[in-house]
Amino acid sequence: MILHELLDYTTLRLIWWVLLGVLLIGFAATDGFDMGTAILLPFIGKDDVERRTIINAVGPVWEGNQVWFILGGGAIFAAWPPLYAVSFSGFYLAMFVVLAALILRPVAFKYRSKRDDVRWRAAWDWALFVGGFVPVLIFGVAVGNVLQGVPFRLDGDLRAFYEGSFLGLLNPFALLCGLLSVAMLVTHGAAWVALKTTGAVAARARAVGLVTALLTPALFALAGLTLYLWVDGYHITSAVVMDGPSNPLLKQVATAPALWFSNYAAYPFLLIAPALGLVGPLLVWAGLKARAEGATLIISGLSLFGIIATVGVSMFPFILPSSIDPVSSLTVWDSSSSHQTLFIMLVVTCIFLPLVLAYTAWAYRILWGKVDASAIRAGQGHHY
Template identity: 70%
Template sequence: MILHQFIDYELLRLIWWVLLGVLLIGFAITDGFDLGIGTLLPFVTKTETERRIAINVIGPTWEGNQVWLILGGGAIFAAWPPLYAVSFSGFYLAMFAILAALILRPVAFKYRSKRDSDRWRSGWDIALFIGGFVPSLIFGVAVGNVLQGVPFRFNNDLRVFYEGTFFGLLNPFALLCGVLSVVMLIMHGSAYLMLKTDGPIAERARSYGALAALVTLVLYALAGIILWLGIDGYVITSAIDPHGPSNPLMKTVAEAPAGWFSNYGAYPVLLIAPILGLAGAALAFYGFRARAEIATLLVSALSIFGMIASVGVSMFPFILPSSLDPRSSLTVWDASSSHLTLFIMLVVTAIFIPLIVAYTSWVYHVLWGKVDANSVDDKSGHAY
């Protein structure tokens, strides 16, 4: 096959860096309100009917939303094998905790109403809370650790060694990022709950959402200040070959104060990402107060887009820096699969991503409208 030669290797690497960001942002925006509503469940609902309404807001769509996470994991495995190897081995216990929490969610959806027992339902409600809170927290903690550098290294045979511990991941800055992730998704979940419900649930979601939007704004700004003043970034100090082999050891890297902000100085247009993160959260706060349902959900999604995109553009071309041996840091240029592999995957992605988007759009069109007591009391057995 020579068709892949028509697309430059450098361009393919850039395309897959962008696609990885799209998949992660897609997961955060779609499944993000599922996680946010799960976290909010004990606080926005007071009666059994209200709890069933909240659960039925996300019950029919959570599986489709989680496809973005599966696609993201698959993209990392196929397009960035060293990234997959380091992150999934180094963060093994953290990944296990996320998967265990996510597994609780479908089980809770299916079994919660199988017995007419308040104690039984309360137990599964706790499971839904764990399934929302724990992944939200750990995803943010992971981002905080990536920004600080992960303690791994390669030897001369490119064998990876991870020398960190699970509790070492729970450092102050990483926990700050974890809390930011939780409140960001609570903001997003509140916006979706306000759109899909009415009455007391919507009012409580509006109150929690406004508070979460304000806290998101403050914590995001605080994280940026700490990153600027107290955490060194990484810069490549040797020549860069965008067409070079996938060998991280063929470069030199140094730590630099405020290194993660150098891209903004070189390309000021990139400032749009953190501006969207801040502006989206601020607009969401006003949207909650004004009861602007659709607009609030949209600007909440815009805030999530800006915050996650700001991490990507700040770190570029790094995708996983090493605090143990900066030279071992993984970048867009030295951690990808082969030219042919990236091209084949791009063709497959060009076919299936539009199908997934079209199907998801159709599902939300069919399920458009508010969930109320009448819909959950439907005797057809379709409600959770």
């Protein structure tokens, strides 16, 4: 009870905003290299053995990595119900496409080697490519749309009405963010493949990673410049009530260019996030060049942290702005679950998240080491 009283509503809302970011970054850092590897598969694997080597680089861990995706969706559902309702209904078709692409992955992993036929296996290789490329692109497009504001409104009963379309999501700035997402995770996948394989496969992965590691900060800087010059940010103009009821309609909101950069002026230490997003990929490039495989993967994860965290701290306290009715915008302070719910969820998270982290670390330790193409060629062990 004492802990419950110490963790007031404002603090719990802030903690769950941070936890949501941690889960999203965890998903990008783990399942991200799986999807990046899948995107690379048809291009750096020149024969069946090489492609099987690439697949087996992620085969033992990809299912466990998806836990972060499930945890992120669960956190949105339980901690931020209005965010879940608006985003999953407004982006329904986009989510359907993502899920359809993700379904291809387990099917492709299981069925690819069921037949010793070149065309059969090539078809499943491209299915894995789709299962990696499509979600990565759409996740980036979704972030681009969130930064611009999503066309939804709330009525007096807090019912959400989405007034956009699927094609409307495919606007230039959103597609730019989608390309950034692809470049970012292909770089991460290349770092993973270079770490887990040897020979020609690792060399080709490094060659692609050297290109995308330079493309990532260029796209990140271009997106930032576009955001500063042409995309309106949001600002609460009324009194900010941090511990009030979850009713977005109780505030006033203004929009203007460059407002997404105001948090950096108020708190300069936050500039560490975009700095990591810009410098991190360049350090990845240097690591790939030097063949410092382990350090390169860690730095790639830090660059992902920087890019994703930049979005979060730029928008804070907004989590889903509305482009057609700014007052309906969802913020950290007015779209969460109740104080009691957030507290109970935090206790559960403090118990189970360390278990997930411990199991993940144990699994990676057991499965560590490079994938041996000669063992796959000789048919030794159980391989995809």
